[in-house]
Amino acid sequence: MRILLLTQWFDPEPTFKGLTFAKALVDRGHEVEVLTGFPNYPGGRLYPGYHVRLRQRESRAGIRITRVALYPSHDHSALRRAANYISFAVAAATLGPLSVLRPEVIYVYHPPATVVLPAILLKTIRRVPFVLDVNDLWPDTLAATGMVTHQTLLRGVGAFCRLGYRSAAQIVVVSPGFKQALVDRGVPAEKIEVIYNWCDEAAITHAQSDAPILHEAGVEGRFNVVFAGNMGRAQALSSVLHAAKLIAEKAPRVQFVFVGGGVDVAALKAEAGELALHNVRFLPGRPTVEVAPLLAAADVLLVHLRDDPLFAITIPSKVYAYMAVGRPILMAVRGDAADLVTQAGCGLFCEPEQPWSIAEGVQRLAATAPNVLRQIGQNGREFYFRTLCLDVGVRHFEALFGSVVR
Numbered sequence: 176m177r178i179l180l181l182t183q184w185f186d187p188e189p190t191f192k193g194l195t196f197a198k199a200l201v202d203r204g205h206e207v208e209v210l211t212g213f214p215n216y217p218g219g220r221l222y223p224g225y226h227v228r229l230r231q232r233e234s235r236a237g238i239r240i241t242r243v244a245l246y247p248s249h250d251h252s253a254l255r256r257a258a259n260y261i262s263f264a265v266a267a268a269t270l271g272p273l274s275v276l277r278p279e280v281i282y283v284y285h286p287p288a289t290v291v292l293p294a295i296l297l298k299t300i301r302r303v304p305f306v307l308d309v310n311d312l313w314p315d316t317l318a319a320t321g322m323v324t325h326q327t328l329l330r331g332v333g334a335f336c337r338l339g340y341r342s343a344a345q346i347v348v349v350s351p352g353f354k355q356a357l358v359d360r361g362v363p364a365e366k367i368e369v370i371y372n373w374c375d376e377a378a379i380t381h382a383q384s385d386a387p388i389l390h391e392a393g394v395e396g397r398f399n400v401v402f403a404g405n406m407g408r409a410q411a412l413s414s415v416l417h418a419a420k421l422i423a424e425k426a427p428r429v430q431f432v433f434v435g436g437g438v439d440v441a442a443l444k445a446e447a448g449e450l451a452l453h454n455v456r457f458l459p460g461r462p463t464v465e466v467a468p469l470l471a472a473a474d475v476l477l478v479h480l481r482d483d484p485l486f487a488i489t490i491p492s493k494v495y496a497y498m499a500v501g502r503p504i505l506m507a508v509r510g511d512a513a514d515l516v517t518q519a520g521c522g523l524f525c526e527p528e529q530p531w532s533i534a535e536g537v538q539r540l541a542a543t544a545p546n547v548l549r550q551i552g553q554n555g556r557e558f559y560f561r562t563l564c565l566d567v568g569v570r571h572f573e574a575l576f577g578s579v580v581r
Contacts (some may be wrong), residue, residue: 176576177206179275181294181305182284183245183263185211186235187222191372191492192284193309195236198250206279207238210271210293212245212263217405217436219249219259227499230270231459241274243267251438253322260287267293271460273298280576281305283343286330288313291339304344306572306577310372312356315485321408337361339470344574344579347572350511352488368575373565374496378464379471386468391457394472398541400505401473403466404493406437411481411528413446415507418533420450425534426541429454431477436460463496468498474548475540478508484529490515495563501556503548505536521555 186194197207212226213231214222219229222523230243243266248255264287283305284293285391294305296426317323323332334385340346340357346367353365394400406412412433417488419431431454433443440457447455458469470476476497480486487510494512504522506513516522523540542549 176280177276177278178208178576179278179297179303180207180209180211180272180284181267181281181290181297182209183212183260183267183287183290184216184284185209185240187213188214189489190215190284191374191495193308194235194238195375195377195565196569196572198236199565200573201236201238201571203573205573208275209240210240210267210275211236211240213242213247215245215247215249215259217249219247219255221247223446229266230274235261239276243270245273249438256322260289264289264292268296271475272297277301278303280344282572283284283307283520284309285309285339286313286316288336288339288494291335291342291501294339298342299377305342306345306347306543306579307339307343308347308370309353309357309520310349312353312485312488315356316409319409319481319483319485333571340366345575350488350490352378352511356488356510368571370568370575371490371563372492372495373465373563374492374499374559375567376499376565378462378467379496379499381464381467383461388458388461388465388469389472392432393430393467394432394469396428398426398428398474399430399432399472400475400477400537401432401434401469402477402479403433403470403496404435404491406433406435406439406443408439409480410437410439412439412443412479414528414530415477415479415533416443416447416450416452416455418528418537419447419452419455421530421534423452423454424493426538427454429537429541432458432469432473433457434458434460434466467496467500470496470502472500475537476500476502477504477505477507478512479533480510480527482529486527487511495559498555498559498563501552503540503551504555505533505540507536516555519555519558521551521558 245263246258248259314329507527525536
């Protein structure tokens, strides 16, 4: 099949539906092309070597990539964030149909929902069906994170999303809860397929036991609780800092390590200083291959999101990496994510945004025998490679693309 990947985010930006996905499809005999933007996520600044142009072509691993202009931004400003999303959508909609070869099927990665605009135009002009992969539920996420509060705007975004659902030949969602949410909004259940995400398996499986990040984190002789990834409003990590405060005297061997970037990093560092926390470390964000040794060396891997109904149907992408690396998970997210960890038998649930519950969960795991912790982690790793890994996911997508083309 000739497959076009339409996504605002693509390598070198961190994304599991990027180059790895494209190469896996090529390895299975398909012809893949990519229509994307200039890399600026998550910092909102262009990556070294890139300059915004109207259009730029490049090739990675033999895959043809067309980048179109956008306004680079990713901060607290709703206006600048909207400009980032809309600029890419308009550029891809106007330049895309003239810039890509005619595919047989288009894969469309959402978020942002604005990517539906070029998807519909490509479908109409090139007469090609598209599969919409919904990784983020809009307008719910916009409201839950406080990015958009104006009800008229939220209703407008919701109407635009419904247009995308109607226009798509098939819809992929990343959790059972997402599927039910779309069914409740009038999308036919038979049009929706649940395909779980995966992680950067190559980086995870080649973690080095003597990597520099381990010395930077000071893991030796500590019971390390590691949070890796974006630190923004949705993660609500202030609660974790207060849990660290509660546990400081009761379990002095416990250390919380935060590694990553995001709009709340500076505020979290300031709060840790105000709380006089000596059991917390912050490390800057870096590629998965460099973070993987820290994940592998952790005693516990933490997942935390705000206690919001939206996140009860969300499975954070870090869950897959945590499972693949084979370490116990402390899950401070309700719903589908907690159910997945329970099903795999690879961790404990604690109440999100409740410092006492987070502290209690950490203490329970810290008191668990090392061999039991190893088995809990191994449960997650076996579950991941049996049911969630890249090979399983790509085969599901391949079958879905084939059914749409037929």
